Amino acid sequence: MNIALLGFGVVGSGVYEWCRDREDLNVTRVLVRSPKPAVADISTTDFNDIVTDPAIDIVAEVMGGLHPAYEYVTAAMKAGKHVVTANKALIAAYYTELTSLAREMGVGLLCTAAVGGGIPWLVNLARVRKLDAIERLGGIMNGTSNFIMDAMHAAPVSFPAILKEAQDLGYAEADPSADIDGDDIRRKLVISANIAFDAVLEEEDIPMFGIRTVTDSDIATFKAKGFTCKLLATAAAAEKGVCAYIEPTLVSADALEAAVPKNFNLITYEGVNMGRQSYYGQGAGQMPTAANVVQDCLTILGGERGFYTHNATPMALDGENEAHPYYVRTSAPDQWLEDNTAERWETGVVTGAVNTYEMLAWAKKQLTVDPALFIAGIA
Numbered sequence: 406m407n408i409a410l411l412g413f414g415v416v417g418s419g420v421y422e423w424c425r426d427r428e429d430l431n432v433t434r435v436l437v438r439s440p441k442p443a444v445a446d447i448s449t450t451d452f453n454d455i456v457t458d459p460a461i462d463i464v465a466e467v468m469g470g471l472h473p474a475y476e477y478v479t480a481a482m483k484a485g486k487h488v489v490t491a492n493k494a495l496i497a498a499y500y501t502e503l504t505s506l507a508r509e510m511g512v513g514l515l516c517t518a519a520v521g522g523g524i525p526w527l528v529n530l531a532r533v534r535k536l537d538a539i540e541r542l543g544g545i546m547n548g549t550s551n552f553i554m555d556a557m558h559a560a561p562v563s564f565p566a567i568l569k570e571a572q573d574l575g576y577a578e579a580d581p582s583a584d585i586d587g588d589d590i591r592r593k594l595v596i597s598a599n600i601a602f603d604a605v606l607e608e609e610d611i612p613m614f615g616i617r618t619v620t621d622s623d624i625a626t627f628k629a630k631g632f633t634c635k636l637l638a639t640a641a642a643a644e645k646g647v648c649a650y651i652e653p654t655l656v657s658a659d660a661l662e663a664a665v666p667k668n669f670n671l672i673t674y675e676g677v678n679m680g681r682q683s684y685y686g687q688g689a690g691q692m693p694t695a696a697n698v699v700q701d702c703l704t705i706l707g708g709e710r711g712f713y714t715h716n717a718t719p720m721a722l723d724g725e726n727e728a729h730p731y732y733v734r735t736s737a738p739d740q741w742l743e744d745n746t747a748e749r750w751e752t753g754v755v756t757g758a759v760n761t762y763e764m765l766a767w768a769k770k771q772l773t774v775d776p777a778l779f780i781a782g783i784a
């Protein structure tokens with residue numbers, strides 16, 4: 406099959422490398438906006454050269470952003486071309502439209518690299534759910550935030566200092582908000598929940614709390630109590646829809662999640678009959694991420710069409726039955742917190758079991774009076 410790459414950055418050049426010596430997948434065109442000497446002979450700055458070329462079978466969108474990525478992938482599918490993308494923002498934002506278009510045109514639309522980078526998470530999630538019902542999924546889905554939490558547990562270091570180190574090492578972007586506040590994880594959770602539960606969820610409605618306000622004193626307290634703090638995502642089947650949320654979570658120091666080092670990911674589903682299965686690996690990086698893009702091209706070469714799931718419908722967020730204790734550190738007194746406090750730790754309080762959605766809504770409000778507030782669910 407002939408592939409056109411949209412973008413020739415970290416992932417795009419990795420896809421080119423993977424395909425270079427293959428006979429079944431040929432990169433024949435590359436859309437660039439600045440010169441790329443390695444592919445000068447097949448480069449174009451005009452997308453029309455790609456969409457009107459009948460010899461191109463697959464358009465691999467590896468340029469990122471919503472626009473013009475959205476316009477390009479829709480035009481490609483309308484022209485009868487399969488689309489593979491690594492762009493979680495694009496799929497999360499235009500899920501219904503893009504998957505419907507793929508079905509209507511009878512083309513493939515796959516995005517395995519968008520969730521978990523190099524981990525074959527989405528394909529295995531799609532595979533298991535053909536046989537078993539998924540009860541719950543989630544885990545460590547962002548390498549940057551895990552790098553920060555891991556380093557803060559390894560040696561006393563402040564959040565700003567380790568964030569700067571992550572930026573210097575190229576693990577965190579100049580604007581780290583999407584990684585440390587949960588937005589990046591939320592997009593990955595939307596796509597995962599979509600495949601696991603046939604659910605179309607509103608990304609903005611999923612409650613989240615990030616790690617921006619965690620301190621080295623918080624971490625010292627957690628360690629003294631036998632806990633490790635990780636930023637975890639959760640999506641669970643619920644009576645009236647799906648219960649999805651993102652929050653720092655205290656897991657036992659001997660839990661699998663606690664052992665995940667550096668910028669690695671650990672993503673898990675729990676099937677009714679299969680039980681727990683976890684996927685561990687590089688959630689980003691050139692060759693691992695590009696490998697998932699190329700695997701998707703091979704899947705299409707093998708005859709697969711459409712998206713991973715075909716029946717997704719809009720679903721409500723239902724957090725009614727999700728409750729657990731929380732660690733809370735706030736300098737602003739609050740009666741609701743006082744009423745729910747069960748224990749006092751060195752640096753904060755621990756509540757009894759509190760409804761998750763209620764706590765995350767309270768935390769959002771409390772941040773307006775105490776911007777240094779930190780909360781963590783206790784698993």
Ligand SMILES: NC(=O)c1ccc[n+]([C@@H]2O[C@H](COP(=O)([O-])OP(=O)(O)OC[C@H]3O[C@@H](n4cnc5c(N)ncnc54)[C@H](OP(=O)(O)O)[C@@H]3O)[C@@H](O)[C@H]2O)c1
Nearest residue numbers: 412413414415416437438439467468469491492689690694
């Ligand atoms: N990097 C990872 O480990 C990773 C992991 C998982 C998913 N992803 C996803 O993969 C996608 C690509 O990421 P990346 O890390 O490869 O980004 P990148 O290194 O910044 O590469 C993006 C490339 O696309 C080009 N580009 C952007 N807009 C363009 C346009 N309108 N026309 C033509 N070319 C355009 C850029 O051109 P210039 O060189 O001229 O700027 C750049 O070469 C993103 O959606 C990202 O979320 C990346």
